[in-house]
Amino acid sequence: MKKDMTxxxxxxxxxxxIEEKADGTYEVTGNTCKRGPKYAVNEMTNPTRVIxxxxxxxxxxxxxxxxxxxxxxxxxxxxxxxxxxxQVVVEAPIKTGDVVVKDLxxxxxxVVATRTxxxx
Amino acid sequence: MIYxxxxxxxxxxxxxxxxxxxxxxAENVLILERDRELGGILNQCIxxxxxxxxxxxxxxxxxxxxRYIQKVKDLGIPYMLNTMVxxxxxxxxxxxxxxINEENGYMIIETKAVVLTMGCRERTSGAxxxxxxxxSGVFTAGTAQRFINMEGYMVGxxxxxxxxxxxxxxxxxxxxxxxxxxxxxxxxxxxxxGLVRNIVQCLDDYDIPLKLSTTITFIHGKDRIEGVxxxxxxxxxxxxxxTEEYIPCDTLLLSVGLIPENEITRNAGVVMxxxxxxxxxxxxxxxSMPGVFACGNVVHxxxxxxxxxxxxxxxxxxxxxxxxGDLDTNVTFTTTNGDGIGYVVPQQVSMKNVEEKxxxxxxxxxxxxxxxxxAYIGDQLIATKKEKKLLPxxxxxxxxxxxxxxxxxxxEIRFVVEEAK
Numbered sequence: 001m002k003k004d005m006t007x008x009x010x011x012x013x014x015x016x017x018i019e020e021k022a023d024g025t026y027e028v029t030g031n032t033c034k035r036g037p038k039y040a041v042n043e044m045t046n047p048t049r050v051i052x053x054x055x056x057x058x059x060x061x062x063x064x065x066x067x068x069x070x071x072x073x074x075x076x077x078x079x080x081x082x083x084x085x086x087q088v089v090v091e092a093p094i095k096t097g098d099v100v101v102k103d104l105x106x107x108x109x110x111v112v113a114t115r116t117x118x119x120x
Numbered sequence: 121m122i123y124x125x126x127x128x129x130x131x132x133x134x135x136x137x138x139x140x141x142x143x144x145x146a147e148n149v150l151i152l153e154r155d156r157e158l159g160g161i162l163n164q165c166i167x168x169x170x171x172x173x174x175x176x177x178x179x180x181x182x183x184x185x186x187r188y189i190q191k192v193k194d195l196g197i198p199y200m201l202n203t204m205v206x207x208x209x210x211x212x213x214x215x216x217x218x219x220i221n222e223e224n225g226y227m228i229i230e231t232k233a234v235v236l237t238m239g240c241r242e243r244t245s246g247a248x249x250x251x252x253x254x255x256s257g258v259f260t261a262g263t264a265q266r267f268i269n270m271e272g273y274m275v276g277x278x279x280x281x282x283x284x285x286x287x288x289x290x291x292x293x294x295x296x297x298x299x300x301x302x303x304x305x306x307x308x309x310x311x312x313x314g315l316v317r318n319i320v321q322c323l324d325d326y327d328i329p330l331k332l333s334t335t336i337t338f339i340h341g342k343d344r345i346e347g348v349x350x351x352x353x354x355x356x357x358x359x360x361x362x363t364e365e366y367i368p369c370d371t372l373l374l375s376v377g378l379i380p381e382n383e384i385t386r387n388a389g390v391v392m393x394x395x396x397x398x399x400x401x402x403x404x405x406x407x408s409m410p411g412v413f414a415c416g417n418v419v420h421x422x423x424x425x426x427x428x429x430x431x432x433x434x435x436x437x438x439x440x441x442x443x444x445g446d447l448d449t450n451v452t453f454t455t456t457n458g459d460g461i462g463y464v465v466p467q468q469v470s471m472k473n474v475e476e477k478x479x480x481x482x483x484x485x486x487x488x489x490x491x492x493x494x495a496y497i498g499d500q501l502i503a504t505k506k507e508k509k510l511l512p513x514x515x516x517x518x519x520x521x522x523x524x525x526x527x528x529x530x531x532e533i534r535f536v537v538e539e540a541k
């Protein structure tokens with residue numbers, strides 16, 4: 001099977017073609033870096049995405065703290081992940097990289113803060 | 121106190137320019153920022169995809185900003201927050217910057233060099249003149265982004281987005297993740313104005329339809345928006361009668377373009393380019409006013425922050441050179457946009473200031489497939505850049521080596537889209 005896809009790893013957005021061989025391996029063309037084939041194979045077998053969102057933060061300059069999943073999570077579980085992340089309330093101070101949800105949905109992936117917010 | 125370099129704006133361009141100027145020997149550098157914190161628009165761009173060129177890893181906007189803010193702090197570069205610049209005056213060797221803030225009132229800051237990094241702002245519904253009432257629920261995409269990502273207010277539940285610029289696409293996903301239903305993204309042009317990757321990961325992932333050659337012809341609702349009428353347009357962008365369709369919604373987001381914020385630049389008398397709506401700049405981002413430099417979205421709207429940082433390094437270098445008296449002011453080449461190209465930055469090149477190469481940034485006017493961008497001086501083809509696909513949404517980044525340019529004494533460098541040979 002052959003499939004055309006746009007690589008979303010970086011903003012260059014290479015137009016790639018992936019072909020599944022008879023032996024079950026994949027051949028990827030059109031990529032300009034080694035991240036392309038990895039993304040293309042993932043997209044065929046288990047598509048994943050990093051989820052950037054926010055959680056409630058108290059005693060900080062702003063009421064929301066930006067966070068992301070430290071690794072991409074399976075596409076099918078994005079809304080389950082959002083339901084968990086939307087329950088989180090943290091207290092300032094927070095530093096970039098601080099874990100706000102440990103082991104999200106049992107995936108072994110944490111949700112981490114993406115900015116530092118001091119107490120105020 | 122007389123500063124060496126004062127930077128007008130603490131967003132990505134200003135931060136990177138300040139760091140470079142300081143590293144290149146400018147001692148007294150100052151950043152002026154009107155917001156309550158440094159980082160500019162990156163603070164509300166919580167999505168990932170930043171920094172792949174600069175840091176070789178994928179960061180979110182706030183993480184990218186924080187890297188530069190940390191550099192500014194490590195170098196001990198002072199900054200003033202909540203500070204509005206009102207005016208810039210050229211007093212010969214020194215520039216006078218008129219500023220105001222709550223703490224100090226009205227101040228005049230004197231400096232040898234200035235870097236303009238005010239960025240850009242969004243076009244609003246007024247700028248595109250959609251007929252109908254003016255109900256609440258109509259936001260620019262960036263305003264909605266700030267409300268949701270920083271202030272914690274959800275702006276609506278049933279959403280239509282007009283314009284397929286990157287902020288609009290990013291907001292389509294963001295609204296969906298937060299539980300809203302995005303009915304459609306409508307785009308006037310027959311192609312998207314956003315990066316292809318954003319169409320894939322923001323629209324396709326969530327089955328949000330992208331309606332090309334479609335515009336909004338009426339906004340319904342008096343107090344709160346109740347719906348919009350959309351319609352198809354022909355090749356001349358005129359509405360095709362009979363194609364109207366009503367979509368009920370409580371929110372309309374506009375992602376219809378960005379305008380460089382150049383009031384200070386214009387008032388100061390800096391020569392502007394009406395193709396970019398920014399100042400005419402040289403290879404080190406020097407403007408027509410000696411000692412005044414400009415970089416980032418205030419010069420031309422970029423699609424990647426990585427290229428803003430790259431350009432800011434040039435301006436920082438230029439400012440540091442200028443205060444040392446090392447900046448050459450003789451223009452060797454001018455640049456121009458030929459067939460298929462909308463604009464070129466820089467508009468001028470002084471060869472004595474060039475180190476290894478000059479990177480020319482430009483945008484094509486329409487979608488081209490299997491074409492090349494050629495650079496000519498007179499009839500002489502001097503360089504070619506191949507691209508599988510040229511899109512107006514994706515800035516072309518055309519590097520020409522110093523050795524190649526040095527073969528010509530002077531002239532105009534013309535960039536054109538042509539058939540590949």
